[in-house]
Amino acid sequence: MQPRASGASASLMTAVVLRRLNALKTLSPAQLQRLAPLGERTEVVAPGAILQSEGGAPIRPSFILSGWACRQRLLRDGRRQIFSLLIPGDALGFHIEPRPLSRISAVALTKVVLASAEPLLGASISSGPHASAANESGAFDEHMRLSTCLEDGLLLDHVVRLGRQTAYERTAHLLLELHWRWSLIGPVDDRRFIMPLTQEVIADFLGLSIVHVNRTLQQLRREGLIEMSGSQVGLLDLAQLTVIADYQPQVLHPTP
Amino acid sequence: MQPRASGASASLMTAVVLRRLNALKTLSPAQLQRLAPLGERTEVVAPGAILQSEGGAPIRPSFILSGWACRQRLLRDGRRQIFSLLIPGDALGFHIEPRPLSRISAVALTKVVLASAEPLLGASISSGPHASAANESGAFDEHMRLSTCLEDGLLLDHVVRLGRQTAYERTAHLLLELHWRWSLIGPVDDRRFIMPLTQEVIADFLGLSIVHVNRTLQQLRREGLIEMSGSQVGLLDLAQLTVIADYQPQVLHPTP
DNA sequence: CGCTAGCTTGACACAGGTCAAAGGCTGTGG
DNA sequence: CCACAGCCTTTGACCTGTGTCAAGCTAGCG
Numbered sequence: 001m002q003p004r005a006s007g008a009s010a011s012l013m014t015a016v017v018l019r020r021l022n023a024l025k026t027l028s029p030a031q032l033q034r035l036a037p038l039g040e041r042t043e044v045v046a047p048g049a050i051l052q053s054e055g056g057a058p059i060r061p062s063f064i065l066s067g068w069a070c071r072q073r074l075l076r077d078g079r080r081q082i083f084s085l086l087i088p089g090d091a092l093g094f095h096i097e098p099r100p101l102s103r104i105s106a107v108a109l110t111k112v113v114l115a116s117a118e119p120l121l122g123a124s125i126s127s128g129p130h131a132s133a134a135n136e137s138g139a140f141d142e143h144m145r146l147s148t149c150l151e152d153g154l155l156l157d158h159v160v161r162l163g164r165q166t167a168y169e170r171t172a173h174l175l176l177e178l179h180w181r182w183s184l185i186g187p188v189d190d191r192r193f194i195m196p197l198t199q200e201v202i203a204d205f206l207g208l209s210i211v212h213v214n215r216t217l218q219q220l221r222r223e224g225l226i227e228m229s230g231s232q233v234g235l236l237d238l239a240q241l242t243v244i245a246d247y248q249p250q251v252l253h254p255t256p
Numbered sequence: 257m258q259p260r261a262s263g264a265s266a267s268l269m270t271a272v273v274l275r276r277l278n279a280l281k282t283l284s285p286a287q288l289q290r291l292a293p294l295g296e297r298t299e300v301v302a303p304g305a306i307l308q309s310e311g312g313a314p315i316r317p318s319f320i321l322s323g324w325a326c327r328q329r330l331l332r333d334g335r336r337q338i339f340s341l342l343i344p345g346d347a348l349g350f351h352i353e354p355r356p357l358s359r360i361s362a363v364a365l366t367k368v369v370l371a372s373a374e375p376l377l378g379a380s381i382s383s384g385p386h387a388s389a390a391n392e393s394g395a396f397d398e399h400m401r402l403s404t405c406l407e408d409g410l411l412l413d414h415v416v417r418l419g420r421q422t423a424y425e426r427t428a429h430l431l432l433e434l435h436w437r438w439s440l441i442g443p444v445d446d447r448r449f450i451m452p453l454t455q456e457v458i459a460d461f462l463g464l465s466i467v468h469v470n471r472t473l474q475q476l477r478r479e480g481l482i483e484m485s486g487s488q489v490g491l492l493d494l495a496q497l498t499v500i501a502d503y504q505p506q507v508l509h510p511t512p
Numbered sequence: 513c514g515c516t517a518g519c520t521t522g523a524c525a526c527a528g529g530t531c532a533a534a535g536g537c538t539g540t541g542g
Numbered sequence: 543c544c545a546c547a548g549c550c551t552t553t554g555a556c557c558t559g560t561g562t563c564a565a566g567c568t569a570g571c572g
Binding site: 198199200210211214215218 | 549550551552553
Binding site for chain 2: 152253
């Protein structure tokens with residue numbers, strides 16, 4: 001799946017997290033320094049593994065260094081709805097407050113490498129009389145707040161997709177969203193990126209059947225809008241896809 | 257719409273807010289006292305009025321004393337998706353942090369009476385050295401946090417509804433949700449409550465067409481599961497509706 | 513008392529689901 | 543190095559849930 005993901009050095013993989021945090025809000029030198037030990041404590045999780053179950057113990061705060069995961073809920077009869085797709089750079093287990101989305105069950109979709117986020121939490125917790133000083137010197141409250149807002153914003157887009165868009169529009173929208181998110185964690189090479197998702201996962205995310213996802217992707221390919229080979233996707237006509245999906249990238253709210 | 261809503265005294269209407277807050281977390285005597293002046297500054301809004309537009313100025317913190325509103329987004333071509341329905345007792349305009357859902361456009365669906373929530377904010381804002389004392393004496397941070405969590409939880413249910421449930425299931429689910437929320441703000445008399453929504457609004461909430469909402473409601477009536485007359489709904493078979501909708505009421509997380 | 517907004521109905525179209533089977537890949541073990 | 547197993551993708555045939563269009567109907571309201 002991830003080409004030589006396991007071979008990549010930890011520092012190379014943590015770069016993803018740095019870029020992601022930096023995209024939300026510029027990292028200060030002090031913060032960069034605090035992030036140095038990030039790749040030291042990592043954990044590898046097998047595909048299909050449950051990172052967190054609904055109502056169960058929350059996962060420890062961590063970042064995805066590589067691999068994909070999702071948040072999901074199952075209906076009694078086995079139908080599954082995926083709420084969000086988690087890609088490298090995304091955070092998991094930050095329960096700043098027990099917001100419902102972060103208590104939903106989370107599952108690894110591929111092999112996932114997690115980095116513990118302990119180094120970031122130190123400062124946030126010690127919010128004593130020197131709280132503001134701690135902030136200056138490297139706390140990440142604001143970054144995690146923005147990250148939460150981003151995820152919530154994506155969830156709102158998801159509601160619109162599911163409620164008011166056709167399969168064709170939904171699929172285009174999803175691809176644009178992933179393309180945009182991918183651009184947060186690194187330059188996207190020629191509008192191509194890796195999407196190691198089975199059509200079943202895409203179906204459970206977009207509220208469609210597997211077969212119909214297959215046909216919709218084919219249609220997009222046939223029309224020259226996208227290109228797929230293996231788990232690599234290429235968006236050949238961003239402009240038209242954007243029109244089809246009525247896509248508007250998330251706005252990252254800076255603090256007023 | 258609301259039977260003699262305009263005739264009800266302000267104190268009678270604010271009782272709804274008290275019950276709602278109290279349902280989330282028991283109100284202390286000090287807090288009750290702080291809430292006394294709640295009905296003093298009210299504002300009446302006409303149906304269809306825009307309470308807040310997406311990306312526009314946020315509405316001042318307030319509670320709905322009577323009437324219904326919704327949060328929604330429009331697509332370029334006019335399609336509408338409603339994210340949440342707001343009923344009496346619900347809060348609006350509490351941007352504890354700029355969470356995306358509270359920046360979405362909000363619209364009055366009926367005549368709405370709002371009560372300014374200024375009295376509650378006083379304490380929250382003055383979070384100086386005596387912050388904890390202020391908390392004791394009447395701040396409502398915890399209540400508003402729980403309220404936010406509740407709304408987010410409902411949004412997650414909404415995603416499942418839209419993505420993985422049939423029209424029939426969605427409709428049953430919505431009715432159960434409203435029934436449950438109604439029970440937070442007062443005893444529900446014989447499983448009957450007021451739902452002053454046009455079928456168009458229900459359609460835009462559930463991601464269906466008006467015509468299909470109409471037929472689905474008829475089916476539920478024909479099968480003796482619900483009863484409707486005017487804007488009053490009666491749930492005749494809670495147990496079966498719950499099975500049909502795979503409904504599980506929200507869990508209100510107390511603070512650990 | 514006519515108008516308008518909302519509800520209801522019927523006929524029909526079509527997006528999307530279901531079922532079933534045939535092809536790829538890829539990894540694994542003989 | 544081949545063969546098998548398992549998972550994914552792809553295809554075709556067919557079905558059905560839901561949308562669309564269009565026309566009455568009802569009832570509150572000016």
